[in-house]
Amino acid sequence: MGMEGIGARVARKEDKRFLTGKGRYTDDMVVPGMKFAAFVRSPHAHAKINGIDIEAARAMPGVIDVLEGRQLQADGIGNLICGWMIHSKDGTPMKMGAWRPLAIDIVRYVGDAVAIVVADSAGEARDAAEAVVVDYEELPAVTSAVAALQPGAPQIHPEAPGNLIFDWQIGDPAATDAAIAQAAHVTEIEILNNRLSPNPMEPRATLGIYDAAEDHFTCYTTSQNPHVARLVMSAFYNVAPENKLRVIAPDVGGGFGSKIYIYPEEIVCLWASKKTGVPVKWTSDRTEAFLTDAHGRDHVSKVKMAFDKDHRIIGLKVDTIANLGAYMSLFSSAVPTYLYATLLSGQYDIPAIHANVRTVYTTTVPVDAYRGAGRPEATYLLERTMEVAARELGLSPAELRRKNFIRSFPHQTPVIMNYDAGDYDASLNAALAAADWDGFAARRAEAESRGMKRGIGMSCYIEACGIAPSQAVGSLGAGVGLWESAEVRVNAVGTIEVLTGSHSHGQGHETTFAQLIADRLGVPIASVNIVHGDTDKVQMGMGTYGSRSGAVGMSAIVKALDKVEMKAKKIAAHLMEADESDIVIENGDVKVAGTDKSLPWFQVALAAYTAHNLPSGMEPGLKETAFYDPSNFTFPAGCYIAEVEIDPETGKTEIVQFVAADDFGNIINPLIVEGQVHGGLAQGIGQALLEEVRYDEQNGQLLTASYMDYAMPRADDLPSFTLSHQNTPCPGNPLGIKGCGEAGAIGSPPALINAITDAIGINHLHMPATPLKVWSALQDGQMRQAAE
Amino acid sequence: MTKVTLTVNGRAMSGECDDRTLLVHFIREKLGLTGTHVGCDTTQCGACVVHLDGRSVKSCSILAVQAAGSTVTTIEGIAGQGELHPVQAAFNTHHGLQCGFCTPGMVMTAVDMIARHGGDLDEHTVRHELDGNICRCTGYHNIVKAVLAANEEMQGAARQAAE
Numbered sequence: 001m002g003m004e005g006i007g008a009r010v011a012r013k014e015d016k017r018f019l020t021g022k023g024r025y026t027d028d029m030v031v032p033g034m035k036f037a038a039f040v041r042s043p044h045a046h047a048k049i050n051g052i053d054i055e056a057a058r059a060m061p062g063v064i065d066v067l068e069g070r071q072l073q074a075d076g077i078g079n080l081i082c083g084w085m086i087h088s089k090d091g092t093p094m095k096m097g098a099w100r101p102l103a104i105d106i107v108r109y110v111g112d113a114v115a116i117v118v119a120d121s122a123g124e125a126r127d128a129a130e131a132v133v134v135d136y137e138e139l140p141a142v143t144s145a146v147a148a149l150q151p152g153a154p155q156i157h158p159e160a161p162g163n164l165i166f167d168w169q170i171g172d173p174a175a176t177d178a179a180i181a182q183a184a185h186v187t188e189i190e191i192l193n194n195r196l197s198p199n200p201m202e203p204r205a206t207l208g209i210y211d212a213a214e215d216h217f218t219c220y221t222t223s224q225n226p227h228v229a230r231l232v233m234s235a236f237y238n239v240a241p242e243n244k245l246r247v248i249a250p251d252v253g254g255g256f257g258s259k260i261y262i263y264p265e266e267i268v269c270l271w272a273s274k275k276t277g278v279p280v281k282w283t284s285d286r287t288e289a290f291l292t293d294a295h296g297r298d299h300v301s302k303v304k305m306a307f308d309k310d311h312r313i314i315g316l317k318v319d320t321i322a323n324l325g326a327y328m329s330l331f332s333s334a335v336p337t338y339l340y341a342t343l344l345s346g347q348y349d350i351p352a353i354h355a356n357v358r359t360v361y362t363t364t365v366p367v368d369a370y371r372g373a374g375r376p377e378a379t380y381l382l383e384r385t386m387e388v389a390a391r392e393l394g395l396s397p398a399e400l401r402r403k404n405f406i407r408s409f410p411h412q413t414p415v416i417m418n419y420d421a422g423d424y425d426a427s428l429n430a431a432l433a434a435a436d437w438d439g440f441a442a443r444r445a446e447a448e449s450r451g452m453k454r455g456i457g458m459s460c461y462i463e464a465c466g467i468a469p470s471q472a473v474g475s476l477g478a479g480v481g482l483w484e485s486a487e488v489r490v491n492a493v494g495t496i497e498v499l500t501g502s503h504s505h506g507q508g509h510e511t512t513f514a515q516l517i518a519d520r521l522g523v524p525i526a527s528v529n530i531v532h533g534d535t536d537k538v539q540m541g542m543g544t545y546g547s548r549s550g551a552v553g554m555s556a557i558v559k560a561l562d563k564v565e566m567k568a569k570k571i572a573a574h575l576m577e578a579d580e581s582d583i584v585i586e587n588g589d590v591k592v593a594g595t596d597k598s599l600p601w602f603q604v605a606l607a608a609y610t611a612h613n614l615p616s617g618m619e620p621g622l623k624e625t626a627f628y629d630p631s632n633f634t635f636p637a638g639c640y641i642a643e644v645e646i647d648p649e650t651g652k653t654e655i656v657q658f659v660a661a662d663d664f665g666n667i668i669n670p671l672i673v674e675g676q677v678h679g680g681l682a683q684g685i686g687q688a689l690l691e692e693v694r695y696d697e698q699n700g701q702l703l704t705a706s707y708m709d710y711a712m713p714r715a716d717d718l719p720s721f722t723l724s725h726q727n728t729p730c731p732g733n734p735l736g737i738k739g740c741g742e743a744g745a746i747g748s749p750p751a752l753i754n755a756i757t758d759a760i761g762i763n764h765l766h767m768p769a770t771p772l773k774v775w776s777a778l779q780d781g782q783m784r785q786a787a788e
Numbered sequence: 789m790t791k792v793t794l795t796v797n798g799r800a801m802s803g804e805c806d807d808r809t810l811l812v813h814f815i816r817e818k819l820g821l822t823g824t825h826v827g828c829d830t831t832q833c834g835a836c837v838v839h840l841d842g843r844s845v846k847s848c849s850i851l852a853v854q855a856a857g858s859t860v861t862t863i864e865g866i867a868g869q870g871e872l873h874p875v876q877a878a879f880n881t882h883h884g885l886q887c888g889f890c891t892p893g894m895v896m897t898a899v900d901m902i903a904r905h906g907g908d909l910d911e912h913t914v915r916h917e918l919d920g921n922i923c924r925c926t927g928y929h930n931i932v933k934a935v936l937a938a939n940e941e942m943q944g945a946a947r948q949a950a951e
Contacts, residue, residue: 011880018888019876019895021823021863028822123806201827201835201889201924253825253889254924286828506887506925675883675930682927707832707922715918715928720911744927 005519006735009671013525014510023251026205026220027283034207035064037269037282038125040115040132041291042107045141045363045700046154049105049114049134057117057131062124065276066132067268068115069102077101077271078237080264082328083479086166086337089356094166097157097361099327101237101264101271107136108156108326109365110702111291113264118276122283141700145323145360146300156326156361165324165359166333170341171414176354179315183306187389193377194767195298195323195693196686197710198370200505202253203284204293208269212277216244217270223249224259224503225543228480230535232262232330239270249533252505256683257369258293259505260545261330265292290705295693296370298323299336299377305385311393311403313348318355318381326361329368333359338416338476339374339464339546345413346382347424347460347637348404353414363700369545371683372742375463376749380767383459383750388763397458397754398428398437417464419635422663426726428460431639431661434722440643453646453778454656457754458639461747465739466551466634466732483629484548485541486556488517488564490622492609494602495527498560501541502553503533507741508672509549515668516554516735520561522587523601539625547739550668551634555733559626567622568604574615575599575607634730634738638662640681642751646759651775653689653756659722660747665730665738673740674723680744681721686713687745688752692768711768792856796821797865805852812836814852815862823863823892827922834921837893838862844900846920863892866899874945875899875938884934886925894921898935902942909939 004010017023054066080099087093103112115132119125140154147153148163156163180186207220217240223229226247233239233247252259269280284292299322306315322336341355390400402425411419432438440456447454467473470481487499498513509532514525531537544553565585572590573580576597584593591598604622607613611620641659646652660677667673690711694703704710729736749767756769760778793802796819803818815824815838824847827835836847839861847860867873875898878884885891901917902909914935915928923931 012883015880015885015888016872018885018891019863019872019879020867021821021892023823023888025822025825025889027826028816030820121806123808199924200887201833201922202825202887203827251888254887256924283826285826286830286833508886671883675886675926678927678929679886679925680927683924706830707828708830712922712924713927714922715915715932718915718928720929720932721927 004515004525006515006668008515008669010511010515010525010669011671012508012511013514014508025202025251025253026207026222029207029220031207031209031279034279034281035118035120036122036125037272037280038117038122038129039113039265040117040129040134042103042110042112042114044107044136044138045110046139047107047136048139049103049107050137051135052115053133054115056133057128060124060128060131062120063128064118064278066115066117066128067272067275069100069104072102072268072271073100073104075271076238077267080262080327081236082333083232083330084334085477085479086168086333088166089169094333095160096328097159101267109363110700111288111365112326113268116268116272118272118278118280141363143362143364143695143697143700145298145321145362148360148362149321149358156363160361163361165328165361167358168337169354169356171354172352173354175352176315176317179352180304180306180317183314184309185307185393187305187385187392189303189385189388189764191301191303191381191384192766193297193299193380194687196296196370196691197290197693198256198258198293198296199712200254200256200258203286203289204259204263204265205283206266206269207279207281208273209279210270210273218246218248219266219270220248220250221266222252222259223247224252224255224505224545226503226533227501227535227541228543229262229266233267237267239267247535249503255505256371257296257373257545260543261294261368263292286707287705290710291702292365294329294366294368295325296367297377298367301381303381303385305389307389307393311395311400313350313404315352316344316350318344320355320357322357322359323362323364323367324359325364325366327366329366332366332368334478335369335374340378342416343375343378343462343464344382344415345417346379347406347462349406350414364695371680371745372463373546375742376746379459379461379746380750383461384753387457387754391763398432401428401460418632420632420731421728422635422637423726423728424460424637427637427639427661427663430724430726431458431641431659434661434724435641435643435657435659437641447645451648453648453759454644455755455759456641456643457751457758458641459747459751459754460639461743462635462637463742463746464633465547465636466630467546467548468633469631470629480542481629482542483627484552484556485539485625485627486560487623487625488557488560490564490605492606494523494605496523497529497531498557499531499538500553500557501538501543502549503544505544507544507549508669512668512672513554513557516557520565521585521601547741550737551730551733551739552628552630554735555630556626556628558734559628560624563624563626564622570615570618571607572599572604575613630733632732634665634732636662636664636738636740636743638743638747640747640751642755644752644755644759646756646774648778651771651778653769653774655685655719657722658719660744661724661726662740662743663726663728664740665727666736667725668737676740677723677744678721680742681748682713682718684745684748685718685752688749688767688769690717690768790853792852794855794857795859797861807853809852810848811850811852811855812847815847821862821864825889825892827890832922833890834897835890835893837896837921839896839900844897863895873899874941875902878934878938878941882930882934882937884926884931890921890923894923894931897921898938901935902939907943909936911936
């Protein structure tokens with residue numbers, strides 16, 4: 001692998017600028033003449049707008065202009081859309097209500113934008129925003145998806161009667177019902193997947209710059225996929241044609257899904273820049289982030305899992321209601337359908353599965369992908385059900401899982417996915433050993449002697465990454481292809497720039513992508529620059545989410561490198577008068593195999609650009625482009641074990657150990673992969689123990705709109721983690737990698753709830769398992785015991 | 789508008805600001821030192837931690853005018869040009885950062901923590917003292933490791949210097 005090649009534990013190249021305060025995030029950008037925006041937002045969850053009076057605000061100090069939705073509409077700016085078409089089981093298309101960048105007649109969640117104020121300073125813009133008088137006529141709110149489906153619930157969009165967006169299904173209902181009817185045992189459970197706020201530490205921000213001389217727009221924005229932002233703003237929102245719109249996502253401070261989407265603010269700031277003639281910057285504060293960043297999860301599901309007399313799963317039936325909020329965000333429809341129900345087979349050989357999913361409008365902020373997107377919901381549901389089933393059947397959790405593992409590959413599940421490779425026993429065994437599962441009984445007894453309740457729980461997850469084969473997702477309703485592009489530019493002095501459509505917002509691409517080049521060409525990673533995040537530099541790309549940057553983004557680089565190598569070999573063969581097939585590239589030299597003939601890499605590069613002596617007919621230069629479209633998803637899988645100790649006096653859970661055994665296929669940089677797992681685990685543990693978005697059900701006010709009210713995991717909430725990696729290389733891409741970005745968030749919540757319910761001796765507890773909830777469950781248990 | 793003069797990273801600097809301007813906004817917008825970040829509006833996240841007269845302080849919790857005449861060190865000022873402070877170097881070695889947004893605040897908190905605790909730092913104390921700095925990327929695992937490693941190295945260097 002070499003010191004800096006594939007598999008090497010290289011410290012990150014990009015760290016220095018972040019560590020010295022030289023990172024360049026969107027809010028750090030300053031351009032001449034720049035002014036500041038504040039949005040006027042609805043204080044009501046649902047209301048009719050009878051009028052907007054901007055006159056007083058316009059007269060405020062420093063105010064340049066106040067702009068409203070009607071002007072935006074008159075200028076032909078389009079509505080926001082959901083880019084993934086889902087059809088209901090009756091064949092009708094999903095019922096998408098209009099989402100205007102600035103609301104005109106109705107607001108549908110607290111935080112819905114109504115107007116924009118542009119002023120000399122951010123403070124003056126805020127002052128003026130407070131002086132805008134909106135005449136609201138309040139309408140009833142509904143925040144839960146189950147309530148929104150009830151007869152008589154407030155109607156949110158005229159396009160979606162009864163608030164139902166679609167009623168979709170996957171799998172074979174008849175076969176599944178038959179399996180349940182003939183089962184030796186059926187485990188039934190109701191699962192709630194709590195609503196979360198992604199909370200990247202950098203709040204969203206955007207800077208819109210209109211250049212009248214060129215009739216050209218530049219948008220700096222906190223985006224995970226600037227090219228998709230340009231495409232959508234140009235093709236659907238009519239902001240500007242693509243050749244007149246440059247989108248730059250500079251350093252981005254985390255995303256976790258929430259920065260995939262195009263939000264109203266980017267569109268409105270670009271438009272406002274043209275209207276006012278000044279560059280317009282808007283930076284979200286944290287409360288605005290809670291109010292307006294797309295939330296994640298929020299599912300309610302009923303599950304039936306059927307077993308035969310040998311404890312094999314013969315059928316799984318799932319009925320899910322998913323809350324999509326007030327408007328359909330960009331990929332919202334895909335999350336509770338193709339990113340969720342297609343993973344309901346888990347690591348298990350299940351002959352019959354049927355899932356029904358209803359998605360629902362509510363008067364809450366839109367819900368879309370958050371770390372894992374659908375796969376955490378599937379894993380939580382399955383692994384909680386497996387745990388309860390094991391308890392009901394009197395088996396150990398490991399034994400029940402082993403009885404049902406898929407062991408031959410490829411494996412076609414009944415819900416579309418075709419698993420290509422895996423070894424689920426390997427991860428389970430590694431996790432059991434690392435956690436000393438067999439020694440748990442003694443540890444529990446010791447804890448009991450101290451008056452503490454100790455529990456242990458596992459979860460065996462699978463997910464689908466490397467998103468995604470374009471033709472497949474197209475046939476399922478996606479509005480875009482999910483390939484990736486790469487360009488490898490070798491400079492005349494031999495240094496290299498790699499242009500990629502992937503986008504790094506913490507994942508470390510500047511290091512891992514350079515390691516690939518070092519591995520192939522033997523050049524130091526210091527001589528390689530990774531260029532990303534600017535539509536003027538990189539022609540096109542699909543961005544970073546769904547752990548696709550390695551499996552898809554790096555595969556595109558491999559393809560471009562293949563072409564670069566081929567041309568370099570041709571040049572070297574010509575210069576050294578050797579046969580092209582004898583040329584090898586090693587340690588930064590281009591050699592004739594079996595001889596002492598050799599050229600340093602830079603000389604071959606220089607020869608390509610001087611073009612004094614190239615093979616006849618060859619074009620000068622050394623630069624190649626490739627697009628890579630994956631042939632399948634990749635399937636990372638693993639086993640997580642949580643061990644907890646609960647203080648029965650307070651209900652507080654302490655995680656005494658957390659073990660993660662993951663199979664990500666081949667690994668480029670173990671240091672970075674471990675970091676991805678740690679971060680995912682923290683978010684999954686946050687979901688299980690701490691985090692929950694809560695709205696007031698009566699009036700639709702967001703109750704958890706700051707870090708005082710929404711419990712983010714902090715350093716003293718978490719343990720250090722014990723990690724290991726198993727490896728069944730992915731056969732579907734040239735590097736054999738599967739992706740590691742979401743695993744931690746997917747596998748950890750059920751492991752924790754399984755451990756907590758084990759500790760307190762009940763079958764189920766809804767997340768987050770706060771001290772109050774755990775303590776109350778313990779009291780209920782004691783009261784039940786006393787009554788019996 | 790009020791003129792505020794401070795010593796920042798060893799240099800006298802001044803700027804005009806509204807009385808309501810927070811120190812963090814003064815540092816970012818008037819002094820152009822954008823390494824200090826704003827991650828929340830309730831003094832919870834710690835992305836804005838600087839050293840004010842030698843103590844770590846959340847610069848969103850104080851007005852610029854209150855800090856007039858003080859000595860401020862920001863993330864840009866803890867190491868010489870082109871160099872890394874041992875805490876910065878340890879964050880790099882141990883992968884204690886991902887997106888980098890919380891990092892300046894984490895580093896400033898860690899430098900202060902090590903100065904206050906000296907040789908007594910253990911994992912429990914580090915986790916407890918990092919309570920006021922939120923990171924969403926790393927799960928804190930490698931941050932804790934980096935702080936402990938930096939402490940170890942700085943204690944070693946101090947011992948060597950003493951010998």
